[in-house]
Amino acid sequence: MALTIEQFSRSLVSLAPLKLAESWDNVGLLVGDRKASVQRVMVCLTITPAVVAEAVSRQVDLVISHHPLPFKPLPRLTRDTIAGGMLLDLIQARVAVYSSHTAWDSASGGVNRQLADLLCLDSVVPLVPFESPADDATEPLGAGRCGRFVEPVTVRELAARIGEATASSRVRFVGNPEHRVAKVAFACGSGGSFLDAAARVGCDAMVTGEATFHTCLDAESRGIGLVMLGHYASERFAMESMAAQLAGLHPDLTIWPSENEADPIRQL
Helix, strand or coil, X not given: CCCEHHHHHHHHHHHCCHHXXXXXXXXXXXXXXXXXXXXXXXXXXXCCXXXXXXXXXXXXXXXXXXXXXXXXXXXXXXXXXXXXXXXXXXXXXXXXXXXXXXXXXXXXXXXXXXXXXXXXXXXXXXXXXXXXXXXXXXCCCEECEEEEEEEEEEHHHHHHHHHHHCCCCCCEEECCCCCEEXXXXXXXXXXXXXXXHHHHCCCCEEEEEECCHHHHHHHHHHCCEEEECCHHHHHHHHHHHHHHHHHHHCCCCEEEECCCCCCCCCCC
């Protein structure tokens, strides 16, 4: 009997419970028929025209995109906008869209936990714990993560290690490169808003995807090292991990991370 999108979504919810998503987010099944069957699934960070073309040409049934499309309510669905055109192409090809976004960021095995695990840290806990954790939680729930090095490293070493682990081609950092880091915070994507939380719990540094100029100045003034991997590098690796985990749960399905997706930001 063919698996439906609704049935497959249960595996996504097991990895990234939607109750973990931020209140402003748009998560779950965003486009498509829950009762439709699913055989081919593609995972990506962001839906772009190149990703849509791959999904249509490879006859995908479901695209799992970290960043939601649509994210905000659309007043109209036409080809007058890029988002509208992409959605129409997906709908016409009967491609469903699902997003876990901040639920996957905060999940026990999600993006920020995986960032911490790449550095083999001890005592990893949420950076911003939820006030009411679930009764069945095996560990504290919350947004972001922080943990400790067994042996402190410098900001320069932290940047080099996490950059290599995430295959980032453009790691940047703020602060004294020789500043010692024992406790480090993680906030994937555009995570500058977590700097206050990192300071409150005594972190020596924070790893994120991108941050504003003023956040960089704030980190420098506080004496907190700020490592910026690039938005794409800070999250794409975890979407590849999600694809692998889903493929393990559903060996009869064809599941892969998008091959057309790439970081739009380049360097000379």
